Amino acid sequence: MKQTKIAIIGAGGLTGKELVGLLAHHPHFQVVHITSNQVDGKHIREVFPDLSHLPDLRFQKHEATIPEDAHIVLATPNEVSLEKAPEFLMQGKKVIDLSGTFRLHDQNQFESAYKFKHTKFEWMDKVVFGLPELFREKIKNANFISNPGCFATSAILPIAILGNLRKKIQGPVIVDAKSGVSGAGGRTEEIKYAYTHVYENFRAYKVLSHQHEPEMEEYSFVGSDPKKIHFTPHLLPVYRGILATIYITFENPVDPKEVKEKIQSVAEKETFIRFYETPEEIEIRKVQNTNFLDIGFTTKGNTLVLVTALDNLVKGAAGQALQNLNLMFGYSETLGLVTI
Amino acid sequence: MKQTKIAIIGAGGLTGKELVGLLAHHPHFQVVHITSNQVDGKHIREVFPDLSHLPDLRFQKHEATIPEDAHIVLATPNEVSLEKAPEFLMQGKKVIDLSGTFRLHDQNQFESAYKFKHTKFEWMDKVVFGLPELFREKIKNANFISNPGCFATSAILPIAILGNLRKKIQGPVIVDAKSGVSGAGGRTEEIKYAYTHVYENFRAYKVLSHQHEPEMEEYSFVGSDPKKIHFTPHLLPVYRGILATIYITFENPVDPKEVKEKIQSVAEKETFIRFYETPEEIEIRKVQNTNFLDIGFTTKGNTLVLVTALDNLVKGAAGQALQNLNLMFGYSETLGLVTI
Amino acid sequence: MKQTKIAIIGAGGLTGKELVGLLAHHPHFQVVHITSNQVDGKHIREVFPDLSHLPDLRFQKHEATIPEDAHIVLATPNEVSLEKAPEFLMQGKKVIDLSGTFRLHDQNQFESAYKFKHTKFEWMDKVVFGLPELFREKIKNANFISNPGCFATSAILPIAILGNLRKKIQGPVIVDAKSGVSGAGGRTEEIKYAYTHVYENFRAYKVLSHQHEPEMEEYSFVGSDPKKIHFTPHLLPVYRGILATIYITFENPVDPKEVKEKIQSVAEKETFIRFYETPEEIEIRKVQNTNFLDIGFTTKGNTLVLVTALDNLVKGAAGQALQNLNLMFGYSETLGLVTI
Amino acid sequence: MKQTKIAIIGAGGLTGKELVGLLAHHPHFQVVHITSNQVDGKHIREVFPDLSHLPDLRFQKHEATIPEDAHIVLATPNEVSLEKAPEFLMQGKKVIDLSGTFRLHDQNQFESAYKFKHTKFEWMDKVVFGLPELFREKIKNANFISNPGCFATSAILPIAILGNLRKKIQGPVIVDAKSGVSGAGGRTEEIKYAYTHVYENFRAYKVLSHQHEPEMEEYSFVGSDPKKIHFTPHLLPVYRGILATIYITFENPVDPKEVKEKIQSVAEKETFIRFYETPEEIEIRKVQNTNFLDIGFTTKGNTLVLVTALDNLVKGAAGQALQNLNLMFGYSETLGLVTI
Structure with missing residues (x-):
């Protein structure tokens, strides 16, 4: 039964699309909300006609109200993740961020690598780096995951x-x-x-x-x-x-x-x-x-x-995010992912 | 000896580039002027670094003054050719137009196919369709050639x-x-x-x-x-x-x-x-x-x-234009083109 | 529950591989036997390392004994299908043939198109052309299906x-x-x-x-x-x-x-x-x-x-074969195939 | 005037083809003999129909008699070059070898890298490594050039x-x-x-x-x-x-x-x-x-x-060979090669 609700912010890109596709086949996660400022208002199958098994959803603006019981995957640019991740965390939601915004613990290094000022660096104490093969136990108990770069x-x-x-x-x-x-x-x-x-x-x-x-x-x-x-x-x-x-x-x-x-x-x-x-x-x-x-x-x-x-797009992004989602919500880590 | 001077209007596209490349090896044609409103001011080798044998030229604006004794190849969009071809012809220059502007003798058909009003239709009496294998003799005596579509x-x-x-x-x-x-x-x-x-x-x-x-x-x-x-x-x-x-x-x-x-x-x-x-x-x-x-x-x-x-880009555009140039200026039709 | 057993003869080609992949996810079909004269003895994952969800099977020779209760998909060259299809049908097995051997009802036309003599033409009375959208009812009752060309x-x-x-x-x-x-x-x-x-x-x-x-x-x-x-x-x-x-x-x-x-x-x-x-x-x-x-x-x-x-490889071969398998064995026609 | 005659042994491969193409445009080199044991008897344009400017030649067997006044380019496998290079050198011909046979001066290293016994190692004293930017003067006076690997x-x-x-x-x-x-x-x-x-x-x-x-x-x-x-x-x-x-x-x-x-x-x-x-x-x-x-x-x-x-195929093979040919025969090094 699809008991865990997920909202994907920035679902109009290739990574967001990949995750929507994976979750459509997952027994427990239900994508209930997708956003994209570029294609808002469009049905998901209009934007991704090559995917036929997509849920019956329309893109909304990033600012649209998100179902109260949904947790969050951010597939957004760094500047958007910087604002959105703390906002959703403070609402009590679990958050996985696919951008690079919360990966580096040295602020100077971050700002030099990403070319912009990190104004929410206090959240670096709370985030867990979502590489399950290295940090599995921490991920299980985390509310805030930064998904690794590909x-x-x-x-x-x-x-x-x-x-x-x-x-x-x-x-x-x-x-x-x-x-x-x-x-x-x-x-x-x-x-x-x-x-x-x-x-x-x-x-x-x-x-x-x-x-x-x-x-x-x-x-x-x-x-x-x-x-x-x-x-x-x-x-x-x-x-x-x-x-x-x-x-x-x-x-x-x-x-x-x-x-x-x-x-x-x-x-x-x-x-x-x-x-x-x-x-x-x-x-x-x-x-x-x-x-x-x-x-x-x-x-x-x-x-x-x-x-x-x-x-x-899979182990380098959406697949790894799904490993993390499974761990965070107590499901088998490989659920929804093809294994040997 | 490079005795015939050519100006290429709209040389920043793939067709213009191909013709510049062909003429660089031709014994008699000298490209003396190239224009592109998008990359004007740049040296030709900056724009086309994969071509090493290009002449020593910089792109100018379409409106820049053209050497008096140069003849013209238009590798421009339809709307530009519509204005430029008559302008240069009236200056006594020979003109080859690679756009579709002067190919159809039925004005309604033209306007329906090209989706814009043809305001210089009187020139359709003077233009020759530049397919040498069909219209060789006419091309030899022409001042105005419309180069066929690919x-x-x-x-x-x-x-x-x-x-x-x-x-x-x-x-x-x-x-x-x-x-x-x-x-x-x-x-x-x-x-x-x-x-x-x-x-x-x-x-x-x-x-x-x-x-x-x-x-x-x-x-x-x-x-x-x-x-x-x-x-x-x-x-x-x-x-x-x-x-x-x-x-x-x-x-x-x-x-x-x-x-x-x-x-x-x-x-x-x-x-x-x-x-x-x-x-x-x-x-x-x-x-x-x-x-x-x-x-x-x-x-x-x-x-x-x-x-x-x-x-x-060759028989469908620049190579055929060179066949036409050779015919118009009395050179051997195959000069500068590889043959069996 | 995987209650229907399938043997795939000629599973070493791209079509056979595609079908093995599809059936691995099907709730009712179990691939129990695969053959390939070229790679016999090898494990299926050695031959197709890009497929990770394949069943635990080794390729055998075409002549190896096939489990008694298995039905047959032939993904073999025409000459092999010509011999194998009648052989298996006479053993009481249901057969889907992906080759072109049993598609044409005019023997002269067949021999001219396929460049070899059709020695089993009596079976053309018994075969059903496996295009479900046209011949659904016949397929449901068929023991012998010729799967259409791509x-x-x-x-x-x-x-x-x-x-x-x-x-x-x-x-x-x-x-x-x-x-x-x-x-x-x-x-x-x-x-x-x-x-x-x-x-x-x-x-x-x-x-x-x-x-x-x-x-x-x-x-x-x-x-x-x-x-x-x-x-x-x-x-x-x-x-x-x-x-x-x-x-x-x-x-x-x-x-x-x-x-x-x-x-x-x-x-x-x-x-x-x-x-x-x-x-x-x-x-x-x-x-x-x-x-x-x-x-x-x-x-x-x-x-x-x-x-x-x-x-x-899907609607043109293995996917269509699965539609036919579903119909022949009384399952929902779209089972195991992604749908809107 | 095409005064220097060249025979290309092993001209049926991509490197040989490239060199034939380059020499067809060269003012002084004339390809007079081409060999290929695989396509011998065929006209060069049958084998390379995409090249239209090729000379009027047919492939012969490697063993066919070579015009007495022709010099040699070997575009042959290592084992063939090993035999052919000394043979032609002893006939007084100049030889450029495009294989790796005469590049390494340490025999053990050669045999370990190339997996076969080098039976003509005495020729390593006479060969010059054909990298003109490093060994230009030696190349000018050489009769035997080993062309570098790509x-x-x-x-x-x-x-x-x-x-x-x-x-x-x-x-x-x-x-x-x-x-x-x-x-x-x-x-x-x-x-x-x-x-x-x-x-x-x-x-x-x-x-x-x-x-x-x-x-x-x-x-x-x-x-x-x-x-x-x-x-x-x-x-x-x-x-x-x-x-x-x-x-x-x-x-x-x-x-x-x-x-x-x-x-x-x-x-x-x-x-x-x-x-x-x-x-x-x-x-x-x-x-x-x-x-x-x-x-x-x-x-x-x-x-x-x-x-x-x-x-x-050019600087990594045929183009560099042409630089070497130009140097060996006293022509301008860049002749026949496009330059800035």
Whole structure:
């Protein structure tokens, strides 16, 4: 029975759409309210005609009254989340925010990465980073979740898994990630996302200056010495999926057996982490439309190369949000998500 | 020696760019002036960094003074060509217009197809339709050329080639054409040309209502009874190229030998028309970046199916304009264009 | 409860894979046996690593013993279906054949279209053509279903819907269809399906000689005068989806209201047929991964243009097979298929 | 006048085709003989119908007699080059080998990278590595050139340019490169290059084990201390082009001004090296079908990130071979190649 009501603020984007689609099949969550200032008044199937199983709902303005017993997912730009998250929390609602607004605990770092002033920084004490494989217990008891970035998820989990090994990292960790267009500018009209600019093309963007870089640094090294991460995203002529190639150099030769044990032991107990014997087996096709994070690796001398892949709209956004929703409301974590 | 000076008005679009590229390699034409109201002031290599052999020129406003001894190519929107073509002609310049403004001799038909009032219709007596394979002699003596539409070229030539056969056509000719994105909305920021809307997608547009339909009807049947053409364009997830599948039903069984002879005899004397024995050999890859129009066919009972392909930016626009320029200025027609 | 057991013969291809995926989510069908001579011995998740919800099964040889109480889906080449379908039927099993072997009732036409001798033509009396929207009642009582071809489905249904209008068709019906690669040579190693041959390319194939042409002719005109269909398929640089543009010329002007009423009345009672007001709204993106057949149209004079789209692997193959399975076994026809 | 005769052995592949195309426009080189064991007997335009300006030649077997006064380009697999290069050199011909057979001076390293025994290692004393920007003077006097690998070119030049800076590199240099399909398996029928495996997909291959890795190590550090390079290639759903993201960590903070000066001073005197102010401006579209190597960079702390792009078939193969041919035969180095 659909007993838990959800309102999705900013449901007109690709991430919001993905979550609406996932929740339509979930046995317990009912989407009762969706907003979009751009397409308000339209029926959801007019905006997303390729989804046929969507609930019978119309988009409303962000400011429209929300059913009293609904909880909130924010799929809004940073500036909107900044205002809306505290507002809904103070009304006693549970909130998951998919924007980057409440991910960094260093205010200077935040303002430098996101280029705007954070006026609600007191809420950083209350928010939990919604990476279930790392923070499952905290998420269960949280009212306020900041859902991780898509690139960040592709890097934080594989690095965090390494455990004690992380202490012996030498120099910066290199995260070279490649993303499909839906991770970048899906529904925008900017010329840089025009077919003629993306097709038969490939380029880097925000080299060493992407806002997910400090997020990776903050959460990859929990419990160990902080390390530098240097992150470069690239734009693939592909619709969905991220593949990240992560280069870590240690002080001493790295033992492939030790790495394999660490990843494999996590993959065995985590439903959504899959381990492959060779890094060449990792491909975005295998994770598209799934909530999996696939990991493979190889080593040479002191260097470990991790290759990871995930679907930016699922494990990188809406699927991970659903894991978090399940945990927050006491449902089985994998409910509504396809598993092996 | 580069003795003939050319000004290109509206050189900031894909067609203008293609022509600038072709003329850069031509021994006699010198591009001396380029305009674009959108990027005026910029150097041509800033706007088109993928072209390295471009002349040393900056974009100017459309209204900037043009060197006195320069002739004109208009790669402008219809409304601009309507004003500019007569203006330059009255200054004694030769003009090639790549827009559709001066292609239709029936004013009502024009205004219905192009959705605006044609206030310079007196110039329709002076213009020559720039399809060299049909109107070569007239072009040689013309001061004012209307360059054919890309879709129109893919259909008019193969139908015109059929000669007397055309008299026995029964019912409408069906032209089902498929075009790459550069033929539709190359440099626009419209959401319908965003990567996420074109990639892994396919759709028809302007079904039986495209402005090239009357153009096909006017020029395909020169010297024979007028016939109806029903034209549907479709948008391919491809950068450049048009493939048209043309269905013609005759009153009686069609003789493949007669069709073959007609096409082959034209292909033998026309440099830019290539004939293939089977329609399955026609593919857009073979014509991309060339000025060729490839033609193949098959028959069944009373029906003839022609399959044709061309590059919308070359034979469908800038390459054909260069054929016309060569003819107008007394140079060899194929100069500056790659030939077999 | 999964009470009905299914064996899929030839499950290693794209169609078999799609059906395995659909049945994994179905409440009543249990896939108990899968075969593939190419990958026999392998676990299903080794072969299809992008599907995570697959049942725990290994591929066996075609000749392996099949559980006694299992019914059969044949996703095999024509030559294999020819032998296997009668064999299983004589064992008392229900059979759905996805190949073209049992679709045509004229043996000469079959052998000319499929280029091999049909040695089991006596079974053509017993087979039912599995297009539920046309033959629902017969399917419910059938033991032997021939599942329609993907292109055929995209044309037969919209033409059949026209009803009495079909009697006044003049000349051949033109079906100009465009298909993604998965409809053509998905898992083959032929060079013509290599990336470098399909990407940034477009071509026609089997012009007026595709084996679905006689299938369209046989089933589009049930209950009315037979008419000719001229069919040309084309290969899109797209993974899945078919869009067909169908040109029908009548003896007299065609009344758009009449056409609209016919299509709309069918769309209203058929779950998987959707009607759109304009043909430009039809796009393959809207039907990908769904069992819908979308239809739009326009008219001009005596001519009607229908534009249709479907997913070749779903409504064009595995989804339609599931509709048929549901009907044959007394379940709700739409069970296991996403609906509005 | 076409006074220098060239025979291309192995002209049936994408690299050979590219070179035939370039030489067709060159004023002094005449291709007089082409071989391919796969398509011998066919006319060159049958094999490459998309090239219209090809010379009037038929493919012959590799063993066919070669015109006495012709010099040789080998676009053959390693095993063929191993036999053919010495054979032709002993006949007094000049030879450019595009394979990897004569690039590495450490025989163990060669045999480990290329997986076969090098039986002609004595020729390693006579061969010159054909990277004109580094070894121009040696190339002018050489009879035997080993043309660099495509990935290797994208990394060696930008690293070599850094000059003294290279001495202070700490840890391995990371080269993370992404290549279009023509750089990998253009004309092969392997299933991994099928459209359905490359499209909407992305993956790494030969992680830290590609044969260009030792080539990068050998030539990037000429004149300075040897350093380790860790190289990962990836396969893009793109036809042509390579983009490499190169991460170099130094012992101390790197000075962007010093890096800029080094690159800019080389770019100013080298026709085919272009410098861009920001790494985000580098894109494969800008170098496709050109002989340019584009370079941009950024720095952070001790780390320098270089982003480079080239066309794998031009600067990465045939275009660079033409630079070398021009130098070897005393023509202007840029002849037949488009320049700014």
